[in-house]
Amino acid sequence: MTDTLFGRQFEQSYDNLYAIDQLLLKVRPKSIIEVGTGEGGFALYLATFATNNLEPGMLVVTFDPEDRNKTKAFLQESSTHVDFIQASVLEWSQTIQEFIENNKPAIVFCDPTKKFPIAKEVAGWLSPGDYLLVHDFLHPENGGMTEDEAKVIEAMEYERYQQEKWAERGSWLCLRKTNGGLS
Ligand SMILES: C[S@@+](CC[C@H](N)C(=O)[O-])C[C@H]1O[C@@H](n2cnc3c(N)ncnc32)[C@H](O)[C@@H]1O
Numbered sequence: 001m002t003d004t005l006f007g008r009q010f011e012q013s014y015d016n017l018y019a020i021d022q023l024l025l026k027v028r029p030k031s032i033i034e035v036g037t038g039e040g041g042f043a044l045y046l047a048t049f050a051t052n053n054l055e056p057g058m059l060v061v062t063f064d065p066e067d068r069n070k071t072k073a074f075l076q077e078s079s080t081h082v083d084f085i086q087a088s089v090l091e092w093s094q095t096i097q098e099f100i101e102n103n104k105p106a107i108v109f110c111d112p113t114k115k116f117p118i119a120k121e122v123a124g125w126l127s128p129g130d131y132l133l134v135h136d137f138l139h140p141e142n143g144g145m146t147e148d149e150a151k152v153i154e155a156m157e158y159e160r161y162q163q164e165k166w167a168e169r170g171s172w173l174c175l176r177k178t179n180g181g182l183s
Pocket residue numbers: 009010011012035036037038039040041042043063064065066087088089090111112113114118
């Protein structure tokens with residue numbers, strides 16, 4: 001099911017937006033990456049949040065390989081804190097890793113069409129204190145990850161973070177990168 005935000009299509013539920021709002025306020029990320037812009041409604045939410053709440057200089061970067069000129073235009077008009085990049089996130093691996101390294105903590109919202117291969121790759125880019133959220137958890141019919149796939153990523157030194165807060169419909173898997181037990 002698809003909702004809208006400020007009249008713009010976004011594939012989120014309002015219940016989960018509350019959990020996301022709480023997470024953003026707690027973590028206060030300096031960098032936010034969205035993988036899979038779609039029609040841009042969720043990017044608009046993230047940009048608005050960034051404009052209103054986050055540190056000066058922090059940025060939302062949202063990636064989608066599809067041609068989305070209208071989305072790009074309205075995001076540019078909505079906020080100076082968001083960049084739309086028309087590309088697969090995997091093509092920007094090196095640049096994103098440097099950006100995240102210089103703007104910590106980072107939150108990545110991973111919402112491409114097929115989540116697991118990209119989430120696994122992105123999981124390797126983050127360091128302790130960063131968060132990786134993967135959409136449509138336990139909804140493989142929407143390209144979401146299965147429990148077994150989630151365990152593969154957890155084995156890369158991630159722990160589930162307040163997973164009980166996320167609503168069922170179109171839920172996010174919320175993972176925090178740990179230091180692997182090192183103090
Ligand atoms: C489910 S939609 C995103 C919805 C959006 N996040 C929202 O909440 O409204 C998935 C999008 O992921 C994009 N996508 C697929 N592979 C991608 C990749 N490798 N990098 C970035 N985006 C990708 C698709 O083009 C599609 O527009």
